[in-house]
Amino acid sequence: MQGVGPRCYENCTVSVVDSDGRVRATATFPLPNRLSIGCQGGLVASPIQLAAGNVYYLAEGGAVHRLKPTGVDEVVATLPVLSSQQITWFAVSPDGARLMASIFSIPTLVPTSTCPLHAPGDLQTQLLSVTLGGATTTLRATKSPFVELKYPPPHILSIVGWDEVGPIAVQETHSGGMGSIEGTVWWGPAAHLDAQGKPGEPIGGPNCE
Numbered sequence: 256m257q258g259v260g261p262r263c264y265e266n267c268t269v270s271v272v273d274s275d276g277r278v279r280a281t282a283t284f285p286l287p288n289r290l291s292i293g294c295q296g297g298l299v300a301s302p303i304q305l306a307a308g309n310v311y312y313l314a315e316g317g318a319v320h321r322l323k324p325t326g327v328d329e330v331v332a333t334l335p336v337l338s339s340q341q342i343t344w345f346a347v348s349p350d351g352a353r354l355m356a357s358i359f360s361i362p363t364l365v366p367t368s369t370c371p372l373h374a375p376g377d378l379q380t381q382l383l384s385v386t387l388g389g390a391t392t393t394l395r396a397t398k399s400p401f402v403e404l405k406y407p408p409p410h411i412l413s414i415v416g417w418d419e420v421g422p423i424a425v426q427e428t429h430s431g432g433m434g435s436i437e438g439t440v441w442w443g444p445a446a447h448l449d450a451q452g453k454p455g456e457p458i459g460g461p462n463c464e
Contacts, residue, residue, distance in 0.1 A: 269322065273324075279325075280324055287315050287336075287341070288340070290360075291340065293364075311345075313334070317335060332388075334385075338361065338362060338379075340364065341359065341360040343356055344357045344358075345357075346414045346423070348422075352387060355417070355422040356381075356385065362401050377399060378400070379398045380411060381396045382396075411428050412428065416445075421448060423446070424445065424447075424448050444459070
């Protein structure tokens with residue numbers, strides 16, 4: 256099976272397609288809000304993941320759906336929405352039993368005559384471990400007063416995948432920028448995370464990107 260999602264900005268359609276090109280199941284969903292940092296723009300994380308022969312997608316409001324080839328579409332987890340200016344990276348284990356997510360949130364934008372500014376508020380991060388259909392565990396959470404950002408934007412931990420060893424993360428992910436589409440570039444060396452969300456040694460060495 257293959258999950259196919261077009262480039263989408265407000266609503267997205269994802270389909271499960273078999274090897275003969277036959278569409279087995281389709282779902283259309285509203286995307287989560289996108290994060291923007293002043294005039295710098297922001298990264299857009301992929302809302303679609305594949306695991307255990309199913310498609311998992313993150314919709315507006317933090318709901319993670321599992322779309323099966325049979326057409327069954329069910330919510331298997333709900334991730335927190337900390338603000339309307341937030342980016343969420345997530346990955347599902349190969350057996351479809353667990354999910355790990357990292358969230359980065361900043362205050363909302365206020366329009367000005369030049370670059371937008373951010374309203375007073377907090378910069379927040381969360382690292383979550385979820386048993387799909389079960390409990391959510393917060394492995395790490397931070398909150399600090401938000402200060403208007405200069406270039407380069409802060410570096411944060413993002414979840415970029417999950418293999419037979421475990422979840423994979425990049426610790427030095429840029430929270431904003433221009434010129435690259437998220438998913439085509441990992442912003443630094445990747446490492447496996449342990450059960451407590453602690454990164455191990457960089458995969459392929461510290462200079463492997």
